[in-house]
Amino acid sequence: MDKPIKILFIEDSPHDVELIQRELRRASIEFSSYIVQTRIDFIYALEKFTPDLILSDFTLPQFNSLEALNILKQNKIAIPFVNITGAVAENFIVESIRAGADDYILKTSLNRLSASVLNIFENPNYVVRSTLFWEK
Numbered sequence: 001m002d003k004p005i006k007i008l009f010i011e012d013s014p015h016d017v018e019l020i021q022r023e024l025r026r027a028s029i030e031f032s033s034y035i036v037q038t039r040i041d042f043i044y045a046l047e048k049f050t051p052d053l054i055l056s057d058f059t060l061p062q063f064n065s066l067e068a069l070n071i072l073k074q075n076k077i078a079i080p081f082v083n084i085t086g087a088v089a090e091n092f093i094v095e096s097i098r099a100g101a102d103d104y105i106l107k108t109s110l111n112r113l114s115a116s117v118l119n120i121f122e123n124p125n126y127v128v129r130s131t132l133f134w135e136k
Contacts, residue, residue: 004030005121008051008079010068012037012060019110020055020084027114039063043071051079053117058085058092069099080120084113 007024011017017035024031034049036042037060045051056065065083072079082103083096093104103116 004032005052005117006049007031007033008042008045008049008054009033009035010037010042010054010056010060010063010065011035011084012057016057016084016107019107020113023110023113024117027118029114029117037061037063039067039071042068046071046075046077046079053120054079054081055084056081058083058096065096065101066099069096069101073100082113082116082120084110 009017009020011020014035017033021031021033034045034051036045039062042063054068056068058065065081065085069081071077072081081101082105083093083101084105084107085092086107096104102120105112105116
């Protein structure tokens with residue numbers, strides 16, 4: 001990657017964010033980040049932070065990744081989206097991918113994260129679903 005990527009975290013655990021960031025740094029992935037926990041903060045971050053990548057826990061107390069994916073879809077926003085969660089039920093994985101997530105990584109398997117991120121940004125065959133952003 002030529003420049004640092006902007007990562008938007010949808011996460012309610014500072015400890016988990018720290019672990020994820022550490023894993024990305026170990027792979028020499030340069031990034032800046034912004035963390036949200038609510039729907040309103042997510043929408044604000046999309047407009048003001050303009051992320052290149054979203055890393056999301058599956059479920060937070062007031063928000064979840066399916067809601068986030070729905071917001072992206074409704075507004076025709078194409079940003080690579082990776083679920084990183086402790087939920088292991090297969091139906092969560094299937095539901096997430098069907099909703100538009102690009103990958104699903106368990107928090108117990110964070111060693112897969114850097115490969116996923118690099119694949120998203122360096123694979124010439126990776127096609128972003130759309131390039132439209134907020135329509136005003």
